[in-house]
Amino acid sequence: MLEPEPGFYQGAMYVGYAFTVAAIVIVGIVLYLLGDPSPWVYISTVIAIMVLLVPFNYRYSRIVYLYLFGGIRYDPNA
Numbered sequence: 120m121l122e123p124e125p126g127f128y129q130g131a132m133y134v135g136y137a138f139t140v141a142a143i144v145i146v147g148i149v150l151y152l153l154g155d156p157s158p159w160v161y162i163s164t165v166i167a168i169m170v171l172l173v174p175f176n177y178r179y180s181r182i183v184y185l186y187l188f189g190g191i192r193y194d195p196n197a
Contacts, residue, residue: 130188135180
């Protein structure tokens, strides 16, 4: 039976958090370089970007966590 280890999804949440922080920092820097708008523009843009990136964050946080800490390696010959 293939089941994730206990704590797998909790660990993947840390990776998802890192993705979220990275996206917020990148959006903040880009907005600052484009003219330093009001705080409401920052907040609304970050919320919109995060809503759009939810599928990416959900899927790839688990993939990255599994790749880094799961001990599974891709073998193209298998």
